[in-house]
Amino acid sequence: MTHTKISMAQALNQALRDAMHADDSVVMFGEDVGALGGVFRITDGLTAEFGENRCFDTPLAEAGIVGMAVGMAMNGMRPVVEMQFDAFGYPAFEQVVSHVAKMRNRTRGRVQLPMVIRIPYGGGIGGVEHHSDSSESYFAHTPGLTVVTPATVADAYGLLRKAIEFPDPVVFMEPKKLYWAKEEVDLTEEQPGIGTAVVRREGADATLIAYGPALPVALEAAEVAAAEGRQLTVVDLRSVVPFDDETVCAAVRRTGRAVVVAEATGFASVSSEIVARVTEKCFHSLAAPVRRVTAFDIPFPPPKLEKYQLPSVDRILDAVDDLQWEDS
Amino acid sequence: MTTVEEHLLPSAEPVCLIDQHGVPHEHPSYDLPTKEALLDGYTELIRGRRFNDQASALVRQGRLAVYPSSHGQEACQVAATMVLKEGDWLFPTYRDSVSIVSRGVDPIETLTLLRGDWHSGYDPYEHKVAPQSTPLATQLPHAVGVAHAARLRGEDTVVMALVGDGGTSEGDFHEALNFAAVFHAPVVFFIQNNEYAISVPLARQSAAPSLAHKGIGYGVPGERADGNDLAGLLAVLGQAVNNARAGEGPQLVEAHTYRVQAHTNADDATRYRQDDEVTPWLDRDPIQRLTTYLEQQGWMDDDVRRRAESRAVQVTAQLRDGLMPEPAVDPADLFKYLYAEQTQQLREQAAFLRDELAREEA
Numbered sequence: 001m002t003h004t005k006i007s008m009a010q011a012l013n014q015a016l017r018d019a020m021h022a023d024d025s026v027v028m029f030g031e032d033v034g035a036l037g038g039v040f041r042i043t044d045g046l047t048a049e050f051g052e053n054r055c056f057d058t059p060l061a062e063a064g065i066v067g068m069a070v071g072m073a074m075n076g077m078r079p080v081v082e083m084q085f086d087a088f089g090y091p092a093f094e095q096v097v098s099h100v101a102k103m104r105n106r107t108r109g110r111v112q113l114p115m116v117i118r119i120p121y122g123g124g125i126g127g128v129e130h131h132s133d134s135s136e137s138y139f140a141h142t143p144g145l146t147v148v149t150p151a152t153v154a155d156a157y158g159l160l161r162k163a164i165e166f167p168d169p170v171v172f173m174e175p176k177k178l179y180w181a182k183e184e185v186d187l188t189e190e191q192p193g194i195g196t197a198v199v200r201r202e203g204a205d206a207t208l209i210a211y212g213p214a215l216p217v218a219l220e221a222a223e224v225a226a227a228e229g230r231q232l233t234v235v236d237l238r239s240v241v242p243f244d245d246e247t248v249c250a251a252v253r254r255t256g257r258a259v260v261v262a263e264a265t266g267f268a269s270v271s272s273e274i275v276a277r278v279t280e281k282c283f284h285s286l287a288a289p290v291r292r293v294t295a296f297d298i299p300f301p302p303p304k305l306e307k308y309q310l311p312s313v314d315r316i317l318d319a320v321d322d323l324q325w326e327d328s
Numbered sequence: 329m330t331t332v333e334e335h336l337l338p339s340a341e342p343v344c345l346i347d348q349h350g351v352p353h354e355h356p357s358y359d360l361p362t363k364e365a366l367l368d369g370y371t372e373l374i375r376g377r378r379f380n381d382q383a384s385a386l387v388r389q390g391r392l393a394v395y396p397s398s399h400g401q402e403a404c405q406v407a408a409t410m411v412l413k414e415g416d417w418l419f420p421t422y423r424d425s426v427s428i429v430s431r432g433v434d435p436i437e438t439l440t441l442l443r444g445d446w447h448s449g450y451d452p453y454e455h456k457v458a459p460q461s462t463p464l465a466t467q468l469p470h471a472v473g474v475a476h477a478a479r480l481r482g483e484d485t486v487v488m489a490l491v492g493d494g495g496t497s498e499g500d501f502h503e504a505l506n507f508a509a510v511f512h513a514p515v516v517f518f519i520q521n522n523e524y525a526i527s528v529p530l531a532r533q534s535a536a537p538s539l540a541h542k543g544i545g546y547g548v549p550g551e552r553a554d555g556n557d558l559a560g561l562l563a564v565l566g567q568a569v570n571n572a573r574a575g576e577g578p579q580l581v582e583a584h585t586y587r588v589q590a591h592t593n594a595d596d597a598t599r600y601r602q603d604d605e606v607t608p609w610l611d612r613d614p615i616q617r618l619t620t621y622l623e624q625q626g627w628m629d630d631d632v633r634r635r636a637e638s639r640a641v642q643v644t645a646q647l648r649d650g651l652m653p654e655p656a657v658d659p660a661d662l663f664k665y666l667y668a669e670q671t672q673q674l675r676e677q678a679a680f681l682r683d684e685l686a687r688e689e690a
């Protein structure tokens with residue numbers, strides 16, 4: 001199979017198309033996902049190709065969308081639903097927490113919900129208020145959910161295919177600032193399993209742990225650090241839940257120092273969980289406290305101010321510099 | 329020729345085919361159910377009442393954590409399932425245990441949630457009964473999804489979705505009716521309006537002329553029935569199910585009934601309502617009026633009484649025998665059902681609990 005250069009948005013679209021070809025029970029619905037193809041064009045052409053019964057617009061009501069998906073998943077379908085923007089998904093939170101996450105457990109595994117909730121998330125696109133939230137920690141905190149977020153074009157395709165095939169509900173967080181990033185990919189390659197992190201770059205001095213929209217920033221920081229003589233490992237979580245302790249801890253033990261990089265606010269978040277886990281499991285390998293580069297604990301800022309909020313290469317390098325390289 | 333609006337609006341008065349004195353009334357739109365249906369209904373009502381009262385008694389004996397009784401609402405409970413076919417679905421709330429048992433679910437499995445040894449005790453696929461929903465109205469969008477999936481596959485499934493008067497204030501009630509109407513989903517939304525949401529009376533829930541009037545806002549036909557008249561409920565719900573099955577889209581039915589007991593055993597109804605409000609409702613009891621009617625028709629013989637009594641005795645014994653022993657619980661279950669494949673973290677936490685319990689035993 002030849003490699004093709006496509007964007008993350010195109011890869012997600014292809015994943016949906018291939019999944020709908022592979023399995024008649026896969027249906028896609030949400031707001032503006034039909035004729036328009038979604039505000040980010042992730043569902044472009046699906047209604048034309050598969051018909052109104054397979055990809056359709058719904059009334060503008062997120063709890064209704066997720067609730068209907070629960071019922072369809074109960075009754076033999078594999079629904080994939082789109083929350084138009086991260087912060088527009090909150091009306092569905094009750095459905096996600098009380099039903100999507102709990103159905104399997106409360107029925108002793110008798111009712112499985114093979115459904116995917118796709119959520120464009122994060123900043124970096126100059127979105128106005130309520131268009132740039134990092135909501136992954138709410139979902140990661142809820143037992144029963146699987147939370148996945150790709151950071152590369154290939155993973156966007158592979159993880160979405162895996163998420164749709166998954167027997168349990170998956171919250172699929174799409175970093176919207178990476179939608180238009182293009183890569184040469186071979187979509188026939190083996191797809192990553194849900195729950196497996198990957199080392200994107202090897203370096204002996206310290207480990208950056210990142211996911212989703214923060215990964216490219218972490219990789220860029222590693223590039224700059226290398227030029228300055230410090231070799232950094234970069235781990236891409238890919239799945240927030242299940243969390244791949246093994247890959248993360250192995251990297252931290254090899255390097256003895258770590259910085260967690262995330263776009264979300266830091267307090268009571270995925271990033272604080274990573275620090276806790278790494279500290280509990282790798283304490284004797286650590287030469288310095290694990291540092292974090294996260295958003296400030298403030299609501300997502302307006303577009304003209306978001307550069308102050310998002311993790312930057314400089315902030316990551318400063319955090320790495322602070323990892324107590326010398327006793328003082 | 330009726331206008332669209334007239335078609336969507338409910339009757340001026342709740343449909344009542346047998347009044348509280350047991351007297352039958354002609355109705356322009358609905359016929360009295362057959363003798364057989366009413367005799368079956370009588371048996372179900374007697375059993376439902378016995379189930380309610382036995383379950384309440386078992387709470388007092390500490391065998392159930394809590395029981396929200398449908399005492400006085402049994403006509404709604406049994407009518408909701410009597411009108412369904414085998415392939416249809418029921419979406420119940422926490423107060424609908426009698427409905428669930430009437431659908432064929434094992435009584436003990438029905439009460440697992442309220443005993444507290446697990447959440448939902450029965451297999452939802454066995455009798456096509458969804459788990460009881462405690463967060464109000466949140467099960468209604470699921471009912472729409474089940475109905476829509478069936479419709480996409482060309483199946484003639486109808487979904488009976490139960491909700492109370494309080495539940496109609498929730499956003500999910502609105503979204504479910506709207507989705508069902510837009511997608512033409514074969515769902516019968518059945519509101520048991522028992523006048524109270526714990527302590528809050530209907531006047532604080534809604535200023536609508538009736539809850540059945542809410543249908544018109546979504547393009548869903550609404551109808552209202554006397555919730556203590558089994559005959560009227562069977563006729564109205566039966567018609568709604570037929571309409572939904574025939575492809576006419578969702579239907580909304582409101583039953584006017586009354587919660588004669590407190591919300592649950594943990595509630596004290598004297599704090600928010602007076603006895604003189606409750607007393608008149610006792611005379612409108614669903615069993616009493618049907619019994620009177622059946623007697624006046626000469627249909628109430630020893631066979632009917634014996635059959636009803638034996639079914640009631642059977643369910644009482646099932647509850648007593650099934651709930652008396654302390655249920656066996658397995659702490660390993662806490663981790664077992666969250667995911668098809670257990671995560672490493674849950675395996676570790678299960679092992680932790682196992683070790684902790686082993687140390688306690690040692």
